Amino acid sequence: MKSFEFFAAKDSNHAVTLLAQHAANAKVKIIAGGTDLLADLKFAAHGPDVVVDISRADDLKNITMTEQGLNIGALVTHTQIMRSPLICQLFPALVDAAHTIGAVQTRNLGTLGGNLVTAVPSMDSGPTLMALEAIVTIAGNGGRRQVPLSEFFVGPRKTILKPDELLTEIIIPKQNVGKPTHFLKFGLRKGQALALVNVAASFWVDWEKNAFLAPRIALGAVAPKVIRAPQAEAYLEGRTITPEAMAEAGRVAVGDAKPISDFRASAEYRRHLVAVLTKRALEGAWALAQTRRLEGSNGKRNA
């Protein structure tokens, strides 16, 4: 690895101060879990001049319910997500997504914020959060701003973060807390594999009409960034929930995807996976909605 200066931030404000000090006249990288950054830097021809370590910023490690919704600190690790009683209860899809990332060692180090900031199109945290219309908070020298996650990603490994900015939290907005959601990933192995395609589906149920309400579908690894599937969502909105409708939504979602062929899979195979996984993700969310209704919990809006 190329040599760099190292600064440890005590908390997020300190990190922002350090970034403001150094980002103007040096190439700065933030390290959190390090699972992507260090793997990259070991092969990089040009490394950063300065590395700011935020792994001790305890104010970014909380999972809390706030006025705005479910608030997940950017430094929450994938292991923490898997063990959070709040997330297990409200969003098993986030737990499933976290479980498919890397392996135990990398899940202990890797963070939710890091997974998003790296902005690899096949990231496993992206689809569920996109389907749940998550919002991210960005801290910079001028204060904090919030943007929808869908606007956070620019392209492969590119986000809207400026060099002196820090992702601090991910918020699932209140109106989507408890929304039945299901995540599926197809990789070539169960562990340590990138997704060929990953999909999250989320919807409320209009139980009187037995119909889809506010359906949201998000697809990973089939475009330069994690995307929503607007045509499939429009197809489902207000439609009666049937196995046929879910299968058709899968076929429609193929039209929303723009996959490429690479050494892991052909574009044609990825399109096939989009149809199958979208259908199955919808089935999974439907099963969860029904279970929650039986249990009398929040499987529907305005319960």
Next chain:
Amino acid sequence: MANVTLKVNGETRSASVPPETTLLRLLRDQFNLTGAKLGCDVGDCGACTVIVDGQPVNSCLMLVGQVEGREVLTIEGLATADHLHALQKLFEHFGSLQCGFCGPGVILSAKALLDENPDPSTQEIRDALGGNLCRCTGYTKMIEAIKGAACILRGEEVPAVKSA
């Protein structure tokens, strides 16, 4: 240079190294603890696995500045000169390793699992070893050894094993 002080296998150790040094390099090159292996160096193979503050991690993916003040357990800290850990005993008993390069990492992953889950299922053991690549054994005898060690650590007898 970065000055780092941390606890390794219960002992306080310090070093002055360039800040781009990884925990793995620190352990191997400064402290002569070569149990953790340098395999892929990017977090895929798990040969460098050590336990930091109770959690198994890839030591190749942590910078020294990130382990300042933390507690690290390496394979060298698991046994004393005359007393092997139950996992080590059973790995030996079952012949769970062949070339052995992955061994320290596998055993530490297994230890972290058993610390949290004293009676893991086969699937739970497989999941815990998902980040430890072994190209010799096929994992079967490791899983038998981990189940056996779990019995010992629970104070039960190790059941007779068919294949042994």
